[in-house]
């Protein structure tokens with residue numbers, strides 16, 4: 063089985079969970095994260111930057 067390119071990333075089942083984690087990260091680490099649905103695993107990840 064091929065390893066997904068996103069296997070190292072945090073994955074969330076729903077956008078709601080991903081967005082909640084993004085808010086926490088922003089508060090704790092002062093980083094802006096954006097949730098997006100992954101084409102590889104169909105879960106939600108967080109992306110930094112633009």
Ligand SMILES: [Zn+2]
Nearest residue numbers: 068100102103
């Ligand atoms: Zn993924």
